[in-house]
Amino acid sequence: MTTSLADVASSEAALRAFLHGLPGVDRVGADQRAAMLGTRSIKTTAKAQAIDLAISMVDLTTLEGADTAGKVRAMCAKAVRPGGEAPSVAAVCVYPDLVAVAAEALKGTGIKVASVATGFPSGRTSLEVKVSDTALAVAAGADEIDMVIDRGAFLSGRYMKVYEEIVAVKAACGPAHLKVILETGELVTYDNVRRASWLAMLAGADFIKTSTGKVAPAATLPVTLIMLEAVRDFRDATGRQVGVKPAGGIRTTKDAIKNLVLVNETAGDDWLTPEWFRLGASSLLNDLLMQREKLATGRYAGPDYFTLD
Amino acid sequence: MFEYAPAPESRDVVDLKSSYGLFIDGEFVDGSGPSFKTVNPATEETLAEVATASAEDVDRAVRAARKAFDGWSALPGAERAKYLFRIARLIQERARELAVLESLDNGKPIRESRDVDVPLVAAHFFYYAGWADKLEYAGFGTKPLGVAGQVIPWNFPLLMLAWKIAPALACGNTVVLKPAETTPLTALLFAEICRQADLPPGVVNIVTGAGETGAAVVAHPDIDKVAFTGSTEVGRLIARAVAGTGKKLTLELGGKAANIVFDDAALDQAVEGIVNGIFFNQGHVCCAGSRLLVQESVAEELLAALKRRLGTLRLGDPLDKNTDIGAINSAEQLAKIRRLSDLGEAEGAERWSPACELPEQGYWFPPTLFTGVAQSHSIAREEIFGPVLSVLTFRTPAEAVEKANNTPYGLSAGVWTEKGSRILWMADKLRAGVVWANTFNKFDPTSPFGGYKESGYGREGGLAGLEAYLDV
Structure with a gap:
């Protein structure tokens, strides 16, 4: 079923009809499915495999007003060598003004530099500012751009505005990959999550991402489940694969593994690589390292044995 | 992997x-x-x-x-x-x-x-x-x-x-x-x-x-x-x-419950409900949703999603915490499931199971669905009491009710639609002791159950x- 979806965005009415024509999401059922998958018991060899996979999928993130070049350099060092034999993470994610620092620190390592842009986290600025925010971050060396959508426009039904902004930002990205943050905590309903996912994919998103991390709830399991269903169905319909990045609130190895189980049993194998699935997180990495150590040695080491960068 | x-x-x-x-x-x-x-x-x-x-x-x-x-x-x-x-x-x-x-x-x-x-x-x-x-x-x-x-x-x-x-x-x-x-x-x-x-x-x-x-x-x-x-x-x-x-x-x-999916249903959750309706407890459930009635306009899409989902079911050791489908309770029950499934094929329905390795010891039957099933087929009438789903289609709500009620049994039924008024209309017409809406096999001590x-x-x-x- 590779239908062309080219005409879907030909007008506000067509776009609206398409998005509202998507099958609904039953909240009770979706919550139940996510909760059931959360009971999967991942032990021994499977756990070891999952921990290393999760580490390799981490977008190691710092998005604070207090961030400095020193802080970012330290984080980049950790991204390359998280500790022990653990693999490198997928990317580091910083504000646009620190992209150059990160790019310099990560040169030649293969680790991507991701930057939030477009008036992150609220997105309440003009399209001109969003586009140049994006272009400047790319020029400074960002490989990936994490943009936010205009939730106000989405919630008031102006889907075309959201669509056109994504298209414009995607154009400004050039060769950089575009992750579109839906901020699902502000969209509230699962129907909205599904519609926003499709809207972003139609507009050219390379990844869809749950949250900025600045709004709660962030990456809940049911929301990630619905987004995984969306990318799966989108590929069936168009042949194009889009990645998923839950971000915000994923702090423990258990959370990370539950996410991997969701991917495994919803979108499937094809998404189980850092190329197509990322975990946006900061404190998660140390918990993964701690569990990795525990699995290898049989003992828990105290938090002082894990670096804080 | x-x-x-x-x-x-x-x-x-x-x-x-x-x-x-x-x-x-x-x-x-x-x-x-x-x-x-x-x-x-x-x-x-x-x-x-x-x-x-x-x-x-x-x-x-x-x-x-x-x-x-x-x-x-x-x-x-x-x-x-x-x-x-x-x-x-x-x-x-x-x-x-x-x-x-x-x-x-x-x-x-x-x-x-x-x-x-x-x-x-x-x-x-x-x-x-x-x-x-x-x-x-x-x-x-x-x-x-x-x-x-x-x-x-x-x-x-x-x-x-x-x-x-x-x-x-x-x-x-x-x-x-x-x-x-x-x-x-x-x-x-x-x-x-x-x-x-x-x-x-x-x-x-x-x-x-x-x-x-x-x-x-x-x-x-x-x-x-x-x-x-x-x-x-x-x-x-x-x-x-x-x-x-x-x-x-x-x-x-016994029962031969209809699980009825309309074209405006929340499809992903309906698929989960169908799976839970017939493969929960290996289908050894008197109120199992053993007849899937799906609206023709969405049948192809739903069946594709259902088959994909069945491919992820994990059959095996009942004590493994990740097992979804356990063993058939007895050799006698297994023989009955096999007999009725063979009869389904013989009467002209099309049989499908996901790739699924069965353990050599013990009593096992793979999750199975039959398409092209007519009301007159044995697998649409007799209680199989196993992981076997008969898929039928309908065009209008009235036809769905007619087919759902066309059985000597009347224990349970399921309705999948995002339309509240249709749920109430269907619940009123279905002759079943329990009618589940947008869920299936849901039990609670406060809720009466019977046929x-x-x-x-x-x-x-x-x-x-x-x-x-x-x-x-």
């Missing part, structure tokens, strides 16, 4: 004895019939030898129950409630032990016995404990019937026990219960819990054995009430045996469930 390593629940919590007797008058005693073996259906390994209760044993049990009745029914409701609350708490405390034993004896996945069966069992005792001192407000009087003879099936051994015993005891009756011959072990562990709770001797008696023992319970002249859950065939025999005796009777029998037509009569659960155990 992300392979889940085996994650077996430990058997060590269960203290399996090599042989089990009957539970009569608060004591474990030998049965006078020949003992029989109960096996683990996943491995065919013998778990224990279990006594057969002869007619004399049944008589002893009924006499013990009769003797205990005066004292038990005279207790203030609040006192009976204390015992029931205590039993409920002990079930929670020993939940893991009960879940492991249930999975061993029945073959159902530990995920289900742990997350569904045992929590519901405890919830049932808690719920009816709450009624014990409030019967005068229920509207059925407060007079118990006397001694209840209860015969239960093998699909939810402990849960069916709870459905039978909890309301009976709350209303002041005493009971003689016969568990199914393939799954007697959790009932006997429950007997141990009754002792632990200091339940007065004779209030609960458990007699094990096959059909003859059940027949002896039903036919005993000093039984005031018969409650049976099982096949329609045996239900008929029981109704005949009880006719004209003055015994009260409730029957919960129309050949699915039986009487209600279990909820306020309505009290009626069966009171002299109205």
Whole structure:
């Protein structure tokens, strides 16, 4: 079923009809499915495999007003060598003004530099500012751009505005990959999550991402489940694969593994690589390292044995 | 490829004895019939030898129950409630032990016995404990019937026990219960819990054995009430045996439920509901959604999604925490499922199963669906009681209702649509005791359960469930 979806965005009415024509999401059922998958018991060899996979999928993130070049350099060092034999993470994610620092620190390592842009986290600025925010971050060396959508426009039904902004930002990205943050905590309903996912994919998103991390709830399991269903169905319909990045609130190895189980049993194998699935997180990495150590040695080491960068 | 390593629940919590007797008058005693073996259906390994209760044993049990009745029914409701609350708490405390034993004896996945069966069992005792001192407000009087003879099936051994015993005891009756011959072990562990709770001797008696023992319970002249859950065939025999005796009777029998999916349904959740409707407990569910009625305009899309989903079901060791589909309960049941599935193919329906490796030992059947099924096919009419789904299509709501009701059964039905008014319209038209909307196989002690037509009569659960155990 590779239908062309080219005409879907030909007008506000067509776009609206398409998005509202998507099958609904039953909240009770979706919550139940996510909760059931959360009971999967991942032990021994499977756990070891999952921990290393999760580490390799981490977008190691710092998005604070207090961030400095020193802080970012330290984080980049950790991204390359998280500790022990653990693999490198997928990317580091910083504000646009620190992209150059990160790019310099990560040169030649293969680790991507991701930057939030477009008036992150609220997105309440003009399209001109969003586009140049994006272009400047790319020029400074960002490989990936994490943009936010205009939730106000989405919630008031102006889907075309959201669509056109994504298209414009995607154009400004050039060769950089575009992750579109839906901020699902502000969209509230699962129907909205599904519609926003499709809207972003139609507009050219390379990844869809749950949250900025600045709004709660962030990456809940049911929301990630619905987004995984969306990318799966989108590929069936168009042949194009889009990645998923839950971000915000994923702090423990258990959370990370539950996410991997969701991917495994919803979108499937094809998404189980850092190329197509990322975990946006900061404190998660140390918990993964701690569990990795525990699995290898049989003992828990105290938090002082894990670096804080 | 992300392979889940085996994650077996430990058997060590269960203290399996090599042989089990009957539970009569608060004591474990030998049965006078020949003992029989109960096996683990996943491995065919013998778990224990279990006594057969002869007619004399049944008589002893009924006499013990009769003797205990005066004292038990005279207790203030609040006192009976204390015992029931205590039993409920002990079930929670020993939940893991009960879940492991249930999975061993029945073959159902530990995920289900742990997350569904045992929590519901405890919830049932808690719920009816709450009624014990409030019967005068229920509207059925407060007079118990006397001694209840209860015969239960093998699909939810402990849960069916709870459905039978909890309301009976709350209303002041005493009971003689016969568990199914393939799954007697959790009932006997429950007997141990009754002792632990200091339940007065004779209030609960458990007699094990096959059909003859059940027949002896039903036919005993000093039984005031018969409650049976099982096949329609045996239900008929029981109704005949009880006719004209003055015994009260409730029957919960077979089903051939329609799970109806409209084109405006939440499709991903509908797929989950279909899976849960027919593959939950290997389809050994009287209210299983064994007939999928799907609107033609969405049939192709839904079937593709359903087949993809079936490909992710994990069949295997029931004690593995990641298993979705366990073993078929017995060789006999497996033979029946095979016979009906072969018949489905022979009658012209198209059979499909996901790639699925079956263990060599034990009784196994892959999740199976049949497309191109017509109402006239045997697999659309007979209860298969296994993981076999018949897919039919419809065009209009009226046709869906017509097809759904076109069965001698009437236990349950499911409706999937995002349209609230259609749910109400369908629920009004469907002749089934339970109609689920946008969910399936959802149970709660507060909700009455029971059938129309050949699915039986009487209600279990909820306020309505009290009626069966009171002299109205």
